[in-house]
Amino acid sequence: MTAEHRADAVQTDREYLLQTYVKPDFVLERGAGVYLFDTAGRRYLDYVSGIAVNALGYGDPEITQTIATQAAQLIHVSNLYHTAPAGELARLLVTSSPAFARVFFGNSGAEAIEAALKFARRYARAHFGEGKTAVVACDGSFHGRTMGAVAITAREKYREPFMPVMPGARFTRYNDVAALEAAIDATVCAVVIEPVQGEGGLRVADPAFLQAARTLCDRHGALLIFDEIQCGMGRTGTLWAHEASGVRPDMLAVAKPLANGLPIGAVLLTQAIADTIQIGDHGTTFGGNPLVTAVAGVVFRRISNPTFLAHVQTVANYLDEALQDLAAELSGTVLELRGRGLMRGLRLAGSAAVAREAAQRHGLLVATAGDDVVRLLPPLIIEPVHVDEALALLRQALK
Numbered sequence: 001m002t003a004e005h006r007a008d009a010v011q012t013d014r015e016y017l018l019q020t021y022v023k024p025d026f027v028l029e030r031g032a033g034v035y036l037f038d039t040a041g042r043r044y045l046d047y048v049s050g051i052a053v054n055a056l057g058y059g060d061p062e063i064t065q066t067i068a069t070q071a072a073q074l075i076h077v078s079n080l081y082h083t084a085p086a087g088e089l090a091r092l093l094v095t096s097s098p099a100f101a102r103v104f105f106g107n108s109g110a111e112a113i114e115a116a117l118k119f120a121r122r123y124a125r126a127h128f129g130e131g132k133t134a135v136v137a138c139d140g141s142f143h144g145r146t147m148g149a150v151a152i153t154a155r156e157k158y159r160e161p162f163m164p165v166m167p168g169a170r171f172t173r174y175n176d177v178a179a180l181e182a183a184i185d186a187t188v189c190a191v192v193i194e195p196v197q198g199e200g201g202l203r204v205a206d207p208a209f210l211q212a213a214r215t216l217c218d219r220h221g222a223l224l225i226f227d228e229i230q231c232g233m234g235r236t237g238t239l240w241a242h243e244a245s246g247v248r249p250d251m252l253a254v255a256k257p258l259a260n261g262l263p264i265g266a267v268l269l270t271q272a273i274a275d276t277i278q279i280g281d282h283g284t285t286f287g288g289n290p291l292v293t294a295v296a297g298v299v300f301r302r303i304s305n306p307t308f309l310a311h312v313q314t315v316a317n318y319l320d321e322a323l324q325d326l327a328a329e330l331s332g333t334v335l336e337l338r339g340r341g342l343m344r345g346l347r348l349a350g351s352a353a354v355a356r357e358a359a360q361r362h363g364l365l366v367a368t369a370g371d372d373v374v375r376l377l378p379p380l381i382i383e384p385v386h387v388d389e390a391l392a393l394l395r396q397a398l399k
């Protein structure tokens, strides 16, 4: 692609696409492993992964082959019919944890949250009648952009311009057991928590907070929903981020990495909840189609393999040590390290967006979380050598 074509692609995007994102001036064209290449042939080490989506990186032969084979065989028939890949993926997901008995497939994280909210309302109505409709979420939360998901998303900027959103949402303080206790009463049907917050700044839930949420939900007949759309599927070194706490939620929302870039969302739920959902209560045209679920089946098998998870833990420990060295060296710039596994945040003294752009200029893609946190979400397949490379580039960018 010539420089002119490149300018055209940027110009066309800016002229015709609804402008809801700030994008840099390069145009990405191709990916290989943990690297992306723009139309000028420039290489970027990718510590964004399409926002925690491309867990297996780019150009994975098994993913590419599965897409080609399944696309030739059958892409979509709707949920009016059985297909084998959806059932097989459901079996894999449900049997991954003793907590769950069923799964519902949608097309995105927000849809997984919407489904979980509807199931919680349905369950509450079946067991307690009308009026038990409130939902408790945390400060710093992000659950999506639809009217239900955005209602339980803390940032006012995302919510206020669209009021009235779903009524009944209330916010409490993340990791504050006393505040949670005060927020829950008999009118609450669900509590929604990210075991590791993504957009909210990479804060990690204390096991005691999750345990308290479990106890309080049980006491008040509310369902506990964990949003692992970003932190789930191996990103923190275990298959599910909440595993470390020993707490079992009633529902688990999963999405971003599940099909390595094809759109999918899923809610795992208990049999007790499933028992209150009837035919026709919820639905989707595209959700769980054979193409997406065939790919997700491959992704799930790969990531849930103990050898793969051990690799994530090893490389995450290596990253952690490297980040601690960097933070010690640049102690006036990097104020705090956050997150867990391959989901890390650096709280900076200055602007995260400025740091992100400097990193980009040096050939490293990073994300941000809020105004002052740089967010690192590399593909889970990174090796120590990619940590060394990233930290060298980040060091240059932050200096």
Ligand SMILES: *Cc1c(COP(=O)(O)O)cnc(C)c1O
Pocket: 108, 109, 110, 111, 113, 142, 143, 144, 145, 194, 198, 199, 227, 228, 229, 230, 231, 255, 256
């Ligand atoms: C991205 C995200 C969502 C929303 O997912 P979409 O696919 O963008 O709708 C919800 N919760 C968390 C924790 C997320 O990171």
